[in-house]
Amino acid sequence: MELHLLLHSALMHAMAALVVLVYIPLSAPVKLLVRAFVKPLTKEDLRGKVVLITGASSGIGEELAYQYAKEDACLALVARRKQALKSVAAAALERGAPDALVFPADVTDPEQSRSAVEAAVAHYGKLNHLVANAGLWSSCAFDQVTNISAFTKLMDVNFWGLCLPNLLCSAAPQGQQRETHRVFLSSGDGGHVEDGLLQCKQIKET
Numbered sequence: 001m002e003l004h005l006l007l008h009s010a011l012m013h014a015m016a017a018l019v020v021l022v023y024i025p026l027s028a029p030v031k032l033l034v035r036a037f038v039k040p041l042t043k044e045d046l047r048g049k050v051v052l053i054t055g056a057s058s059g060i061g062e063e064l065a066y067q068y069a070k071e072d073a074c075l076a077l078v079a080r081r082k083q084a085l086k087s088v089a090a091a092a093l094e095r096g097a098p099d100a101l102v103f104p105a106d107v108t109d110p111e112q113s114r115s116a117v118e119a120a121v122a123h124y125g126k127l128n129h130l131v132a133n134a135g136l137w138s139s140c141a142f143d144q145v146t147n148i149s150a151f152t153k154l155m156d157v158n159f160w161g162l163c164l165p166n167l168l169c170s171a172a173p174q175g176q177q178r179e180t181h182r183v184f185l186s187s188g189d190g191g192h193v194e195d196g197l198l199q200c201k202q203i204k205e206t
């Protein structure tokens with residue numbers, strides 16, 4: 001066998017041995033150690049932080065409210081259904097949120113969005129996180145669209161419903177606080193159009 005083939009074979013065997021003898025046995029314990037000791041140091045302390053979540057009355061927004069509640073964050077819950085928001089607020093309080101207020105609003109309406117953001121900031125005096133989660137799902141092929149005005153609603157919720165609370169929280173006076181962390185709920189493959197399908201995710205991608 002030629003020298004370079006021998007070297008190549010030896011290198012491949014050495015790499016395989018490294019993976020089997022070093023990487024596989026060590027990767028799991030190293031991950032556990034990072035999770036136990038490094039993550040707690042880099043994770044934000046949410047105790048007493050104020051989080052406004054749009055679309056908090058159901059689905060992902062509701063679950064996010066509970067996750068923030070477990071971290072002792074104060075909640076401002078926004079959506080159109082007041083009763084559903086109240087139930088989420090009650091459940092969030094049970095899970096540890098020090099305070100959970102509901103601000104019923106349609107996020108496509110600039111005045112309702114303004115009232116919700118301003119009322120939350122007026123009550124808490126600050127807004128540390130804004131989670132722009134409210135959104136609608138829809139999917140159909142371009143050639144099946146019979147009522148184009150239905151997409152105006154989709155655009156209003158998925159685009160303006162995301163922009164408005166953001167613009168408003170930038171404008172709202174928040175005392176000494178300078179920065180609000182912003183989380184946007186998008187859709188995984190919004191940039192990809194399949195077979196003429198017009199979907200909520202393309203609107204979110206704009």
Ligand SMILES: NC(=O)c1ccc[n+]([C@@H]2O[C@H](COP(=O)([O-])OP(=O)(O)OC[C@H]3O[C@@H](n4cnc5c(N)ncnc54)[C@H](OP(=O)(O)O)[C@@H]3O)[C@@H](O)[C@H]2O)c1
Pocket residue numbers: 054055056057058059060061078079080081082084105106107108133134135136137157161185186187188200
């Ligand atoms: N579930 C998924 O697999 C998935 C995948 C990709 C992206 N997403 C995105 O994740 C977000 C949440 O999805 P989800 O599955 O949890 O949806 P969902 O269960 O249908 O919840 C949507 C939420 O948005 C609120 N909402 C809708 N229109 C609103 C409006 N005009 N003003 C205020 N609130 C409004 C609804 O509350 P009211 O009806 O009370 O107003 C509800 O709380 C959406 O932005 C969605 O596009 C979800």
